[in-house]
Amino acid sequence: MTIRLYDTDARQIRDFVPLSAGCVSIYLCGATVQAAPHIGHIRSGLNFDIMRRWFTYRGYDVTFVRNVTDIDDKIIAKAAEQGRPWWSIGYENERAFNDGYTALGCLPPSYEPRATGHVTEMVEMMQGLIERGHAYEADGNVYFDVRSFPGYLQLSRQELDNLRQPSGDGETGKRDERDFAMWKSAKPGEPTWSTPWGPGRPGWHLECSAMAHKYLGSAFDIHGGGLDLIFPHHENEIAQAKAFGDEFARYWVHNAWVTMAGDKMSKSLGNSVLVSEMVKRWRPIVLRYYLGTPHYRSMIEYSEESLREAESAFARIEGFVQRVIEKTGSAVEPAAEVPPAFAEAMDDDLGVPQALAIVHTTVRQGNSALAADDKEAAVARLAEVRAMLAVLGLDPLDPHWAGDSAERGEDLHGVVDSLVRLVLDQREAARGRKDWATADAIRDQLNQSGLAIEDGPQGPRWSLGPR
Numbered sequence: 001m002t003i004r005l006y007d008t009d010a011r012q013i014r015d016f017v018p019l020s021a022g023c024v025s026i027y028l029c030g031a032t033v034q035a036a037p038h039i040g041h042i043r044s045g046l047n048f049d050i051m052r053r054w055f056t057y058r059g060y061d062v063t064f065v066r067n068v069t070d071i072d073d074k075i076i077a078k079a080a081e082q083g084r085p086w087w088s089i090g091y092e093n094e095r096a097f098n099d100g101y102t103a104l105g106c107l108p109p110s111y112e113p114r115a116t117g118h119v120t121e122m123v124e125m126m127q128g129l130i131e132r133g134h135a136y137e138a139d140g141n142v143y144f145d146v147r148s149f150p151g152y153l154q155l156s157r158q159e160l161d162n163l164r165q166p167s168g169d170g171e172t173g174k175r176d177e178r179d180f181a182m183w184k185s186a187k188p189g190e191p192t193w194s195t196p197w198g199p200g201r202p203g204w205h206l207e208c209s210a211m212a213h214k215y216l217g218s219a220f221d222i223h224g225g226g227l228d229l230i231f232p233h234h235e236n237e238i239a240q241a242k243a244f245g246d247e248f249a250r251y252w253v254h255n256a257w258v259t260m261a262g263d264k265m266s267k268s269l270g271n272s273v274l275v276s277e278m279v280k281r282w283r284p285i286v287l288r289y290y291l292g293t294p295h296y297r298s299m300i301e302y303s304e305e306s307l308r309e310a311e312s313a314f315a316r317i318e319g320f321v322q323r324v325i326e327k328t329g330s331a332v333e334p335a336a337e338v339p340p341a342f343a344e345a346m347d348d349d350l351g352v353p354q355a356l357a358i359v360h361t362t363v364r365q366g367n368s369a370l371a372a373d374d375k376e377a378a379v380a381r382l383a384e385v386r387a388m389l390a391v392l393g394l395d396p397l398d399p400h401w402a403g404d405s406a407e408r409g410e411d412l413h414g415v416v417d418s419l420v421r422l423v424l425d426q427r428e429a430a431r432g433r434k435d436w437a438t439a440d441a442i443r444d445q446l447n448q449s450g451l452a453i454e455d456g457p458q459g460p461r462w463s464l465g466p467r
Helices: 039-057 073-082 086-103 115-131 206-216 227-244 275-281 284-292 304-328 340-347 352-371 375-392 404-432 436-448
Strands: 004-007 012-015 023-032 061-069 135-138 141-144 180-185 200-202 219-226 248-255 258-260 451-456 459-464
Touching: 004 248, 023 039, 023 086, 023 206, 023 227, 039 061, 039 086, 039 219, 039 248, 039 258, 039 275, 039 284, 039 375, 061 086, 061 115, 061 206, 073 086, 086 275, 115 135, 115 141, 115 180, 115 200, 115 206, 115 227, 141 227, 180 227, 206 219, 206 227, 206 248, 219 227, 227 248, 275 284, 284 304, 304 352, 304 375, 304 459, 340 352, 340 375, 352 375, 404 436, 404 459, 436 451
Parallel strands: 023 061, 023 219, 219 248
Antiparallel strands: 004 012, 135 141, 141 180, 180 200, 451 459
């Protein structure tokens, strides 16, 4: 058994070899909490939650760190716009992010450090970089000298001579316009912390280098984040950490975006879909299915139609689970192991789409067993399905999802059930008067609408039909 991952730095899929046998350490760039999360933000958390679950299934002891950026230019700007303390903006949105992660079934991280809680570590790293000749102070700012680090831009494959660094207000005294700020000098009305170079606040990139070092040491296994973070954020993290003397991350894993009309979902474009609103319209487990089942390196083009397709697909899985439980009269425990084809797909760069195909195949096999009244085979298939769904965080019988359908889906299900019952009553009346043509026509019409009708001792029942 070897897990293989696409490494952005190597531009190829590599066998995963942990630094420490039986352990895996993951650092994920988490939220910058200037606003509430949209589903594009939460997708990253879901992708790495599935990665974590798969490593755990494979027997690894996982340490998972996901940071919170609770101070930056955008948070300060929002605070000024709204006339509120900067920390209240950050804390309110940090809670919104955690509510979103929890709603969609993400396991809590091993550690979730905030940037503002690690200024001491940042100062120590800057002092070390200045002593080594990789950083310098100017007008109370501290900059990284990009020309001092030969490996700069290795991750993003850019040429230094063509580079234009994003610049911030008040970044004065740079030796080279491409140098980036690790520390920003104090400005009126902004929060500040004391340093040997005067009061100021952290730059964006320094925090992750410092926190990864504190919680995972000078070397760790996997650094994750969205594709948009490759430059400048991850490139600058690497420069700081390696110039400081750390080996830093050995694998770089990046998830793709959720797009709308081809554009990356973002607050600045005004095309974001807030998680807090989406969970009012869709069951959270369906949102997890929608966001978590495409391959993590593939873009998701948001649409209501694709969400409805995800809802229907997951309903077919749920329907099978419910039918087996009704048949057996008790819950079926997950199998000890997932099917080999599922494991093979997950080992190959977390091939969730291929793994999900095995789930649906197993569901179809289970439905066939039910139709043949083969209770033993149906129970065996359900045990396999539950084991696979647990890895994906989608087991509807997991206690986390208790009440999910009642809160989100049962009202709609009840309406649909009432309407279908009216039609089924008409079909039963036709059968009672031996009008088989009308009864068959009603059944065929329901089938064409995507419903499967099953006649049983207690009368007909309906479910969403197979693809």
